[in-house]
Amino acid sequence: MRKNDPEGVRSRILDAAAELFQDRGYSASGMQTIFEKADVTSGGFYHHFESKKDLGLAVIRERVAEAVQQTWIAPVVAAPSTISGLKSVFGSIASELDANQAVRGCPLNNLTLEMAYADADFQELLEEIFANWQRELERVIKRDQKAGVLSRTSPRKTAAFVIAVYSGAMAMSKVKQSSDPLRTCLSQLTDALQAA
Amino acid sequence: MRKNDPEGVRSRILDAAAELFQDRGYSASGMQTIFEKADVTSGGFYHHFESKKDLGLAVIRERVAEAVQQTWIAPVVAAPSTISGLKSVFGSIASELDANQAVRGCPLNNLTLEMAYADADFQELLEEIFANWQRELERVIKRDQKAGVLSRTSPRKTAAFVIAVYSGAMAMSKVKQSSDPLRTCLSQLTDALQAA
Numbered sequence: 480m481r482k483n484d485p486e487g488v489r490s491r492i493l494d495a496a497a498e499l500f501q502d503r504g505y506s507a508s509g510m511q512t513i514f515e516k517a518d519v520t521s522g523g524f525y526h527h528f529e530s531k532k533d534l535g536l537a538v539i540r541e542r543v544a545e546a547v548q549q550t551w552i553a554p555v556v557a558a559p560s561t562i563s564g565l566k567s568v569f570g571s572i573a574s575e576l577d578a579n580q581a582v583r584g585c586p587l588n589n590l591t592l593e594m595a596y597a598d599a600d601f602q603e604l605l606e607e608i609f610a611n612w613q614r615e616l617e618r619v620i621k622r623d624q625k626a627g628v629l630s631r632t633s634p635r636k637t638a639a640f641v642i643a644v645y646s647g648a649m650a651m652s653k654v655k656q657s658s659d660p661l662r663t664c665l666s667q668l669t670d671a672l673q674a675a
Numbered sequence: 676m677r678k679n680d681p682e683g684v685r686s687r688i689l690d691a692a693a694e695l696f697q698d699r700g701y702s703a704s705g706m707q708t709i710f711e712k713a714d715v716t717s718g719g720f721y722h723h724f725e726s727k728k729d730l731g732l733a734v735i736r737e738r739v740a741e742a743v744q745q746t747w748i749a750p751v752v753a754a755p756s757t758i759s760g761l762k763s764v765f766g767s768i769a770s771e772l773d774a775n776q777a778v779r780g781c782p783l784n785n786l787t788l789e790m791a792y793a794d795a796d797f798q799e800l801l802e803e804i805f806a807n808w809q810r811e812l813e814r815v816i817k818r819d820q821k822a823g824v825l826s827r828t829s830p831r832k833t834a835a836f837v838i839a840v841y842s843g844a845m846a847m848s849k850v851k852q853s854s855d856p857l858r859t860c861l862s863q864l865t866d867a868l869q870a871a
Contacts, residue, residue, distance in 0.1 A: 507702035647843030667836035671867035
């Protein structure tokens with residue numbers, strides 16, 4: 480069965496690794512544990528990935544970037560305004576943390592703080608994802624400014640600020656194992672954007 | 676010599692481990708590498724620490740908490756106002772990053788994103804340090820509010836927001852390997868605090 484489904488195996492490895500990286504981090508996820516969780520042999524693994532690092536970069540490219548796009552960028556872009564988009568995104572992430580009764584944090588920030596200094600290839604790829612995130616946010620901020628619903632402070636800097644608030648709030652939610660910091664920072668952020 | 680200086684050995688191990696955790700993270704720092712960097716034998720190490728985890732918690736207690744106190748809390752508390760304190764702290768950290776031409780990030784946030792979900796003892800200790808940070812900041816915000824130099828929004832929530840902005844800005848500075856996000860977020864933050 481598996482031999483006839485190489486894409487299924489590859490996908491299963493990516494899912495298992497993404498889960499393990501969220502639970503314990505990249506470095507603490509041993510190859511044997513990854514093989515077991517993905518239900519794959521060593522040979523099966525190396526058919527798809529050259530090395531653990533090759534897997535790590537693929538997880539970022541095909542799982543983490545996708546998560547940022549689906550759970551964050553897409554809903555904010557689709558919302559009637561940046562502020563309503565932020566309320567909806569922070570709100571649904573906070574509700575999900577409450578439902579899980581555990582905070583594993585933002586996969587992009589987790590891997591960034593673990594790997595961006597230690598490995599230049601991780602750094603480059605992670606930086607691209609942050610840059611795309613900032614560009615997309617800048618675009619909706621500009622749109623709102625044209626519509627007169629957001630004041631004319633630098634859209635690029637405002638976008639960076641929003642991402643910083645979200646990233647830092649998730650770090651604080653992770654350390655407290657509570658969605659409170661995320662909710663507090665959302666209300667502080669929307670106040671700041673409306674007052675600007 | 677070393678046998679007569681147990682505190683010196685212990686301190687050298689803590690310094691070496693703190694450096695390694697900043698360079699590559701807790702999990703990726705192998706015991707052998709720690710022994711070598713600290714110039715200590717395995718026996719010498721286990722005279723001072725029961726385990727790697729025991730060392731990790733001691734690094735947080737005796738090095739990371741101290742770094743937050745010295746480089747962040749103390750200068751903000753000593754500054755004439757919260758805003759001037761934040762300008763001075765963000766500014767000197769940004770200048771240091773520029774001088775190093777490398778961003779290893781905030782040691783407290785690095786260890787939080789790596790360990791706060793994976794290990795409950797790390798989580799508890801890291802949470803205490805964040806809570807103390809927030810309390811100290813809340814205290815100076817209240818002082819400024821009494822003096823009429825900062826508006827009367829919740830000091831507790833404002834303190835959480837400031838820490839989130841700093842933590843997130845450091846994550847972005849780490850991914851970009853540049854002090855720019857830190858400087859951008861400082862100016863956005865002070866605008867927000869002044870407009871509130």
